[in-house]
Amino acid sequence: MVRSSSTIKLNIGLIHIGSCPLHLIHNSFKIGIDSTTNWSIEEFLNNLAFWFSRSPSRRExxxxxxxxxxxxxxxxxxRFIITRWLDAGPIMERIIKQWTNLNEYFIKFIPINRKISLNNHLYIQIKRFFETKSTIIRLNFLVFLYHNIYEKILIWFQQTQPLIHVLYDECEQLIRxxxxxxxxxxxxxxxxxxELMKISFHNQANQKCDLELDIGEATRLGLNNLSNEENKQFFSDIRNIYSSITKELTRTLPLNNDLLRHLKCLHPMMRHSETSHISIMNIARSFPQMIVPDEIDRINAEWYLYQNENIPNEWYEKTNEYHAIDYYWKNIFTLKTNTGTDKFIALPKLIKCVLALSHGNADVERGFSENAFLLTDDRSLLSDASINGLRATRDGVKFFGNGKPHEVPITKALLDSVRGAHSRYCIDLEKRQQELLTNKNxxxxxxQNDFFIEKQNDLYDEQKCxxxxxxNIQKMIDEGTERLTSAISSKDFKEIETSLLLIEGGNEKLAMTTTHIVCNSSQLNQLKKKQKK
Structure with missing residues (x-):
């Protein structure tokens, strides 16, 4: 049953496809290991790596x-780092292959030669693991778990080609x-x-018996060395691990994401599926920011054309595998009508939008790693343009020469580009120098503007003052005039003299202040003229 498009979660400007599946899948492995606290595998691996990493004599x-x-x-x-996707399996495999050597070294060689104190805390911890019979059995099981469940999908989802259309199927197969x-x-x-999601996997009645549990042949052979009680505890731990992994995967993987489920219709094998037409319409309605209603109607018609098209198998099949999905659709979009026009107009726009969605963060994080590789301590001052150039060169070698510089084809365009590299560099250098000069100016x-503004403000403040x-001077002169008039009326010659002195002093200050005001106004006018220039 195909749900209607109304069930697809939509946010304005955002397409909901869940978190990076690589991280989610890897985290389930970590949670599975952590669910059996008495195993302490992570501690064992780290102790072993640390034991040899800091001592040349121990390595010898x-x-x-x-x-x-x-x-x-x-x-x-x-060194074992739990957050690295593909570290666990190879490290544990190396320990298993050298188990006899390691056991001899820690159990016999060190006590006999006494090159270190037998009370060394790290040595005691490592020795305890080697003396425990179940350690090698646990390692064998985790290696089986890694190869049987995790390795393929973790490696597969690190590809750079678009895989968003198979993400839902791969998550479903992982659960199965x-x-x-x-x-x-x-x-x-x-x-x-x-129906699978509704299974009560924690219920032991729904689980296989101990003899039928998938634990790997190497693990099962090792169980002969354990007692009945140890066997019972081991299988209990196995059930806890599987249950914890299942719980985490069903909780985090985008198994309820309708958009991802509909994207399966983009696979060449789903072209004639009965539900593919409904799926493509739901997908089109999931991109309202990119696909307008008129284009949805056109996609409806173009999908029928696509379903009835005679498509060569070579467009999607090659020896033992399929071509990348973008290669397939690129060929589809080259199809023409009898008049020579493109057969598909709206459908390419939708497909490009869909294939632009990332199936995980591996490609992004790989880019971070490549940047870190380029930016060494002696190249820490590289500009953005230089970094982009180095990345472009690296990607070009990867694309045209499969990562091998000597396999990059030497074409006329490449030679012309090399010949013109110096002239382009000079032009670019001149542009940058011009930009620097412009910025400096x-x-x-x-x-200069700040200086003018500051000086102008000072002149305005001075003008106000x-x-x-x-x-105040005018008030002083007015006061002197009033006192003089009063003194003349009363014939007070002493007051007359004082009033005259007050008036004369005021007139002198008035003349000086007027001169300053004229000078201030002149400076302001000159400053404004300079600013206009």
Missing amino acids: DYLKVAKYISNDIGKFIR RVLSCFINEDLIKNKTLN LVNEEK LHKNLT
Whole structure:
């Protein structure tokens, strides 16, 4: 049953496709390991790596032991980092292959030679793991889990080609693989995803018996060395691991995302599916920011044309695999009508929008790693243009020469580009120098404008102060005049003399202030003329 488009989650400007599946899948592995707290595998791996990484003498002793026992060259344990997608399996495999050598080194060689204190805390921890019979069995199971469930999908989703159209199917198959390892077959056989999601996988009645649990042959052979009680505990841990992984995957993977489910119709094998037409219409309605209603109607018609088109198998099939989906659709969009016009107008726009959606963050994080590789300590001052140029060159070698510079075809266009590189560099350098000069002039102009504005403000402040003084002087002269008139009336000659002095002083100050005001106005006018220039 295909749901209507109204069930698809839409946000303005955003397309909901869930989080990066690579991180979600890897996190389920970590949660599965952490669900059995008594295993402490992460601690064991880190202790082993640390033991050899800080001591050349220990490495030398171990190499001697390995050569003496198996005449093989011993390989040291790489540092285990749980957040790295593909680290766990290879590291544990290396330990398993060298288990005899490592066991001999820690259990016999060190106590006999006494090169370190037997009370060394790190040594005691590592020795405890080697003395525990179930350690090698646990490692074998985790390696089986890694290869059987995680390795393929983690590697597959790190591809750079568009895979958004198969993301839903791959997530569904992952859930089926996990459930098939520990759930009774009759509960999962021929069941839809919705039915699988309803299985009570924590219920042991729905789980396989111990003999039928998928744990790998190497793991099962090792169980012969354990007691009945240890066997019972081991299988209990296995069930917890599978249940924890299933719970995390069903909780986080986009299994309820209708848009991803509809995107399956873009696969060449789904072209004639009965539901593909409904799916493409739902997809078109999921991009309201890009696809207008008129284009949706056209997509409706063009999809029927696409379904009835005779498409060569070579467009999507190659030896033992399919071509990339963008290669297939590129060929589809080259089809013409009898008049020579493009057969598909609106459909390419929608397909390009869809294939632009990323199926994970691997490509982005790979870009971060490449940038970190380019920006070494002695190249920390590279400009953005230089970094982009180096990245473009690297991508060009990868695209045209499969990552090998000597396989890049030497074409006339490439030779012309190389010949013109220096002239383009000179032109670019001249442009940058011109930009620097322009920026410098702008900075100087801004500084000059700031200076003019500051000086203008000072002159305005001075002008206000002068006008205020002028008012006070006028008041002083008026006061002297009034006192003089009063003194003349009363014939007070002493007051007359004082009044005259007051008036004369006021007139002198008035003349000086007026001169300052004229000078201030002149300076303001000159400053305004300079600003206009």
